[in-house]
Amino acid sequence: MSVDPQATDASSLRAAMVDRLTSTGVLTDPKLRDALLRVRREVLLPHAYVRISGPGADPIDWRLLDGSHPEDHQEWLALIHSNESILLQRDGEPLDALARGPVTGGHMTSMTTYTPATVEVLQALGLAPGLRYLELGSGPGVCLALAATLTGPGLATGVERDGHMAAWSRHNLGRLGVGAAVVEGDALDGHRARAPYDRIHSGIGVPCVPPAWVEQLAPGGQLLTTLTTRTPSWPGQLLLTRSDRGRIEAVLRGRPRGYRPMLGYQWLSALDHRARIKADPGRARPTRLAPPPDDAYGFWLAAAYLAPGLARDFQAETMTIVAPREDSWAVAGPGDGTVRVHGPRDVWAELEDVRARWEAAGRPETYHVDLTGGPGHQHVTSGPGPKALTWTLPPLTTVPPQTT
Numbered sequence: 001m002s003v004d005p006q007a008t009d010a011s012s013l014r015a016a017m018v019d020r021l022t023s024t025g026v027l028t029d030p031k032l033r034d035a036l037l038r039v040r041r042e043v044l045l046p047h048a049y050v051r052i053s054g055p056g057a058d059p060i061d062w063r064l065l066d067g068s069h070p071e072d073h074q075e076w077l078a079l080i081h082s083n084e085s086i087l088l089q090r091d092g093e094p095l096d097a098l099a100r101g102p103v104t105g106g107h108m109t110s111m112t113t114y115t116p117a118t119v120e121v122l123q124a125l126g127l128a129p130g131l132r133y134l135e136l137g138s139g140p141g142v143c144l145a146l147a148a149t150l151t152g153p154g155l156a157t158g159v160e161r162d163g164h165m166a167a168w169s170r171h172n173l174g175r176l177g178v179g180a181a182v183v184e185g186d187a188l189d190g191h192r193a194r195a196p197y198d199r200i201h202s203g204i205g206v207p208c209v210p211p212a213w214v215e216q217l218a219p220g221g222q223l224l225t226t227l228t229t230r231t232p233s234w235p236g237q238l239l240l241t242r243s244d245r246g247r248i249e250a251v252l253r254g255r256p257r258g259y260r261p262m263l264g265y266q267w268l269s270a271l272d273h274r275a276r277i278k279a280d281p282g283r284a285r286p287t288r289l290a291p292p293p294d295d296a297y298g299f300w301l302a303a304a305y306l307a308p309g310l311a312r313d314f315q316a317e318t319m320t321i322v323a324p325r326e327d328s329w330a331v332a333g334p335g336d337g338t339v340r341v342h343g344p345r346d347v348w349a350e351l352e353d354v355r356a357r358w359e360a361a362g363r364p365e366t367y368h369v370d371l372t373g374g375p376g377h378q379h380v381t382s383g384p385g386p387k388a389l390t391w392t393l394p395p396l397t398t399v400p401p402q403t404t
């Protein structure tokens with residue numbers, strides 16, 4: 001029997017990827033390990049964009065790697081087996097006849113999820129044979145294929161809003177033969193035809209929980225989603241469980257990363273202000289109660305809601321937080337107890353205020369969400385008592401692109 005050298009190459013890269021995920025402590029579930037070794041990513045990701053331009057460039061230069069082209073093959077194969085998010089689609093373009101090589105302009109509308117994040121989610125959901133799985137915003141179907149491998153054929157369904165992506169991923173998943181279905185539709189509606197589901201996983205960030213998702217969750221089921229605000233910097237992860245008797249519990253926690261928001265929802269960006277902040281960081285003043293460290297996720301999540309409309313530049317030398325709509329910012333000093341502030345909105349004073357409230361509330365790390373009111377009335381609380389932190393999740397409306 002002759003051995004296909006490309007398949008051998010792909011399978012050894014797959015094994016190396018699994019070893020990396022295991023040795024870094026991310027991958028612990030042996031069944032998911034097997035699934036990662038079995039799912040041939042190269043079938044689902046036959047091309048990949050590489051971004052050439054640096055941050056903030058407009059228009060952006062890209063290069064399309066075609067996995068079937070000998071000159072691109074090795075670079076493409078290494079890329080799709082790295083942990084990186086694989087960029088696949090610009091501005092909702094058709095996906096079946098993309099030309100390889102350089103291209104300028106547009107924004108990515110679909111990509112794979114960073115692999116460790118997919119692993120964490122699939123492990124958290126405890127997927128097992130026989131469970132009915134729904135993925136909302138399934139994109140190219142990498143996570144969906146892994147889920148289908150764990151549940152068994154005929155039980156995993158993806159909902160994808162982009163018609164080209166839905167058709168393309170359906171075709172690729174069909175070639176893979178894992179028995180996953182993809183339907184074209186709006187994730188916010190779930191997919192009633194195959195409900196109820198034992199596990200629901202949203203691959204997109206939503207401002208609050210769509211009622212259809214809760215309705216379509218089976219008794220004993222679990223739902224995991226990113227809750228997004230307009231800030232990309234401090235995402236929340238919501239785990240919702242329905243007990244065997246139907247009781248709903250929803251717990252929200254801050255996370256270092258989350259999924260990008262649903263199509264049509266615009267994140268704020270700190271990047272446009274980078275050059276101006278460098279030129280003029282603002283007027284210096286002493287700090288009262290500076291924000292806690294980066295891994296105080298319970299604080300940063302609360303800040304995303306209680307001091308809304310901020311974005312952090314994580315690449316800046318010292319903590320730099322911008323209110324882009326109000327042309328205001330705060331730049332922490334180099335550990336000398338000072339901060340520089342600029343603009344009409346006192347970003348730092350707001351964060352100091354949230355910090356004082358967060359401390360008074362007992363430094364909560366998790367929050368309970370009451371979903372009984374429906375979108376626009378889903379209330380979050382850190383616990384009982386007058387000092388608890390509370391807020392209401394924003395409604396499901398999308399935010400139109402900013403006109404500047």
Ligand SMILES: C[S@@+](CC[C@H](N)C(=O)[O-])C[C@H]1O[C@@H](n2cnc3c(N)ncnc32)[C@H](O)[C@@H]1O
Pocket residue numbers: 109110111112113114118136137138139140141142143144159160161162165185186187188203204260261262263
């Ligand atoms: C980041 S991709 C998911 C990748 C997937 N987790 C993986 O690794 O294979 C997110 C997808 O959600 C889709 N999407 C965004 N908003 C949506 C919506 N409202 N309904 C359905 N799909 C949506 C996008 O078109 C995109 O393909």
